Structure formats: C-alpha cells, structure tokens
Amino acid sequence: MSTAKSTKAASKSSRFKFVKAETRVSRYDLVSAFLVSSIIIVGFFATILGLIWFTSTFNFDTQHKFVVVENIGADGDEKPEGFEDDAFDPGVEDFPEVETPQLAQALEAVTDAVSSVKANLAERSGNAAVSGAGGGYGSREGGPGGGGDGVPEYKRWKINYKAADIDTYKQQLSYWKIDIGVLKREADEVYRVKDPAGQAAVVQSSRSQEGKTLYFAHIKQRMMRWDEAIAVAAGVNTDKCNMIQFYSPEARKRIRAQEAKMLAADERSIKDVRSTIIRLTAVDDGFDFIVDQINYRN
Numbered sequence: 001m002s003t004a005k006s007t008k009a010a011s012k013s014s015r016f017k018f019v020k021a022e023t024r025v026s027r028y029d030l031v032s033a034f035l036v037s038s039i040i041i042v043g044f045f046a047t048i049l050g051l052i053w054f055t056s057t058f059n060f061d062t063q064h065k066f067v068v069v070e071n072i073g074a075d076g077d078e079k080p081e082g083f084e085d086d087a088f089d090p091g092v093e094d095f096p097e098v099e100t101p102q103l104a105q106a107l108e109a110v111t112d113a114v115s116s117v118k119a120n121l122a123e124r125s126g127n128a129a130v131s132g133a134g135g136g137y138g139s140r141e142g143g144p145g146g147g148g149d150g151v152p153e154y155k156r157w158k159i160n161y162k163a164a165d166i167d168t169y170k171q172q173l174s175y176w177k178i179d180i181g182v183l184k185r186e187a188d189e190v191y192r193v194k195d196p197a198g199q200a201a202v203v204q205s206s207r208s209q210e211g212k213t214l215y216f217a218h219i220k221q222r223m224m225r226w227d228e229a230i231a232v233a234a235g236v237n238t239d240k241c242n243m244i245q246f247y248s249p250e251a252r253k254r255i256r257a258q259e260a261k262m263l264a265a266d267e268r269s270i271k272d273v274r275s276t277i278i279r280l281t282a283v284d285d286g287f288d289f290i291v292d293q294i295n296y297r298n
Contacts, residue, residue: 150271154214157255159289162281166226170197172280173230175287177248181215182231183207185240192246193234200234214252217244251289258291272296 150156163169173180174197182191190205218224227243259276263269277293 150269150273151275153252153255154216155275156273157216157276157278159216159255159278159280160292161223162279166229167197168282169223169226170230172287173245174198176251176254176280176289178251179203179246179248180227180230180234181210181244181246182236182238183242183244185242191231191236193231193236196230196234200230202234202236210246213246215244215246217242255289258289259294262291262294266294266296268294268296 161169161172163172172178174195177194180193180196182193184190188206188208190207190210192203192205194201194203218227224243227245228238231238231241231243255278258278259270259273263273274295274297276291276295279290279292280287281290
C-alpha cells in the first residue's frame with residue numbers, strides 16, 4: 001500500500017517538474033538590430049541634410065518687382081522744407097569727418113544712410129554744425145515743377161560696394177577706372193590716386209578743376225579707412241583731408257545702361273526716378289554695376 005502511494009506521488013511530482021531554460025541573443029539578432037539602428041541613424045541625418053539643401057536651394061519668398069512709389073507731391077525735383085534737405089539727410093554733426101566748416105561746402109551731401117556712397121557735385125551753403133536741423137530754407141536744387149530731366153545722377157545714385165577685403169576693393173576701382181580723391185580741408189589741393197590695384201599713380205588737381213566732375217564719398221567707416229589706406233600707400237599725405245571718389249565716364253555709362261534696362265522693364269521714365277540703389281559686385285568676367293532697386297516718384 002505504501003509502495004503504490006509512493007509511485008503515485010513520484011508520478012505526480014514528475015508531471016510538475018520545474019524546467020530551467022537559459023535564453024541567449026543569437027548572432028542573427030545582433031546583426032539585425034545593428035542594421036536597423038544604422039538605417040535609422042543614417043536616415044535621420046540624410047533627412048536633415050536634405051532639408052538643409054532644400055531650404056537653401058529654393059527661394060520660397062514671393063517675388064516682387066523692386067518698385068517703391070513715393071507720393072511727394074507735384075511733378076519735378078520736389079524738395080522738402082528744411083536746411084540742406086533735412087527730411088532725407090541727417091546732419092553732418094553725426095559725421096566728425098565733415099564738421100569742419102571749410103569742408104562743408106564740398107561734402108555736406110555725404111549723408112544718405114541708405115547707401116555706401118552719396119554723390120556731391122554742387123557747393124552748398126550753411127553752417128556744417130547745424131546742417132540737417134531744419135530751418136525752412138528749402139533746397140538749392142529747385143522746388144516743385146523744376147525737375148527738368150529728373151533727379152541728377154549725383155543725388156539719384158546710391159552705390160554699395162560688395163568687397164570682402166581691400167584687395168578686392170582695389171580691383172573694383174581699377175576695373176572701372178574710379179580714382180580715389182584726397183581733398184584738403186583747408187587748401188585748394190586735390191589729389192587723385194589712379195589705378196590703385198596697379199601702379200597707383202598720383203595726379204595733383206584742384207577744387208576748381210574738379211568742379212564739374214562727378215564724385216562720391218563713402219559714409220561707411222570701413223570704406224573710408226580703405227580709401228585712406230590706399231592713398232597713404234600711394235604716398236599721399238591724408239592729414240586734414242577727406243576721401244572722395246571720382247567716377248570715370250565708363251562707370252557712369254555702365255550705370256546709366258543698367259538703370260535704363262530696369263526702367264524699360266518697368267515701363268517708366270528717368271523723370272519718374274527718385275533714387276536708384278546700385279551694387280558693385282564681382283561677376284564672371286570681372287566686376288559690374290547691378291541695379292538692385294529703383295524708387296519712383298508718384
């Protein structure tokens with residue numbers, strides 16, 4: 001009886017016997033996991049690079065014609081009330097280089113913050129210390145209805161230079177035969193530095209001789225320092241002087257052609273132009289003037 005019970009108990013215990021199983025990750029699982037992880041990582045970085053390329057290649061901005069219409073009243077070369085066109089130009093007190101009264105007659109137009117350079121051809125009256133403050137004196141370039149052929153080039157053109165360093169800047173000047181001018185503040189002497197990227201020859205002139213020459217002056221400090229460095233390297237004493245730029249007939253002709261091209265595309269006349277924003281930059285065969293924007297009068 002006891003033997004039967006023991007046999008029955010052994011049989012029951014063998015039926016519920018605990019089996020200890022050991023699990024291991026196979027080489028197949030390791031390789032498979034590595035491949036899946038690699039694909040996910042590579043796909044992530046490929047997606048990021050693709051998005052960077054896509055956003056940098058395609059321009060999603062709405063394209064508009066560079067036309068700004070300004071309602072300034074009647075036809076002609078309209079001018080605001082004020083001392084030396086004060087509605088458009090800040091006073092020269094903001095520029096220590098032009099505070100000397102003797103220089104004011106030559107460089108008070110160097111005040112347009114829109115561009116790198118601003119033209120000045122005619123002499124102006126007034127006290128340099130308060131120019132731009134406003135006083136109801138009007139403008140010397142004419143009032144309403146006296147526009148003639150429109151705004152003159154020296155007031156119309158605003159030229160920006162795109163140059164990473166002074167060597168590129170020299171090449172731009174030499175390419176278009178633009179001379180660096182050294183204007184003595186307390187004397188009649190004017191010096192021209194020709195071909196700054198080449199021989200950098202210096203030619204002496206005078207205010208009276210350059211009276212009808214179109215010239216510009218930088219308002220950016222870096223460009224002013226470059227002009228001065230070029231003049232000093234050419235052997236010109238720049239003490240108590242201001243730096244200007246004399247534009248060659250070739251440069252003026254090219255700017256006019258580029259301006260006329262945009263005017264034709266916009267179906268407008270030169271008489272409609274208030275200001276033209278121009279950029280001098282590198283192109284495949286050298287340097288060229290590019291018209292970025294034309295602001296029209298209404």
